[in-house]
Amino acid sequence: MPKKVVAETERRRRRPTRQGTVLSEKLIVQTALRMLREHGSAGLTARRLGAALGADPSTLYRYFAGLDGLTRAIGEELMGRALDSWTPTGTWRADLRSLGLAIHASYLAHPQAALLTASRVTGRPREIEVDETILGILRDAGFDDIDAVGTYHAFIDLALAFAALDAGALAINDDVREADEDMWTSTYAHLPPETHPHITATAHLLADRMNHSAYPAVLDTLLNSAEARLAGREG
Template sequence: MIERVVPEPQRRRRRPTKQGTMLSERIIVETALRLIGRHGAEALTVRRLGAALGADPSALYRYYRNTDDLLLAIADELIGRAQHGWQPTGDWRADLCEAGLRIHASYQAHPQAALLAAHRTTGRDNEMRAVETILGVLRSAGFGDRDAVRIYHAFVDQALAFAALDAAALALPTAAQAADLEVWQARYGRLDTSTHPNIAATARLLAADMRHSGYPFALDLLLDAVEVRLAGAGAEAG
């Protein structure tokens, strides 16, 4: 795509596509997610999207300036899906745990898109709502603004980093995923205690644990540290 966006009042397509669909930002984003899921990053082109939508590719300029603009919309959609149906309960730890797991799950549901989008800052409605909500959870818990921002930063970066890491593994061909997991048994599981005593002692546990994401436990560790910091702040204030 090139920079050639149509003014907002003129965006809506007046005729349905060849498939009988009225174009909208949501339809375009959902179609792009499906294409990326099937074909990877190379699917994010005007030609492929136009063909999938049954529309002239130039019609997409009514909605997005270029493919990067569309990618930001995709990233914001994943953030929005993570928040769908979720409301803070007032229990800051439970709320952050739920938010983190939802972010991670949303990206894992679309691993190919996650590889393209997890590191982007969208500046769009869903992202701004997420930032506002998480900061609100932290400030309501009793953190000062500086600590709230720093904890927010660490919390979100941890969730997105694990999302991207786990998405990269999920995006591998099935055979490659299986081969990577087999290494823990075929290689690490056979190391001798005389040369690798620590690995040998924990090989069975390693093989089992590496089949799952490390994010839930890492999230617990982070929240443990946040809880200690909150208790320390309360003691200083008292």
């Protein structure tokens, strides 16, 4: 049974760890992000995390409800970093587009963490702040509540789905990823036009596009649709 999670002020260590640092939720999350980057999700264990922090592994349970609680905190950290990097302009479409790109970029900066957390709902303050911000942009723009929620749902799921998809490509071995990327020029570009006329005709375009994320283009499609609905309602 996990140990009770107590308030930050009550659980802070009164003396430094063996490495001379004082533990905090933020330090543990930052260390976990580093471990995910270096070892992947399989390498993130309480024992290894404790060793990296210079603390007993059981210390983790004073800050989080086990590794699942830590996973939620990591997801919140990625959302918070996206929000911190974003600057609103007051134009709803531009603000949603830039926030979506910020979320996508924040997750891709930590591919292993993105794969671990993109499908999770953390319920933590920074994630809630992102959700409140998106809904506020939509409602302030004039979307009714049904349209605002529908657009929010599509918007956030699209950002996280592409974050997971693109993070998957970044998380694999470099040689494997490069072999996948080369497939557009090594295989697709050499298919015979007699059997694959459409691929042959577009092979040069496929090679230029397919190794880049489609997220910006699909995001624009979503925003075009939302803008058209809003214009129809105003009309």
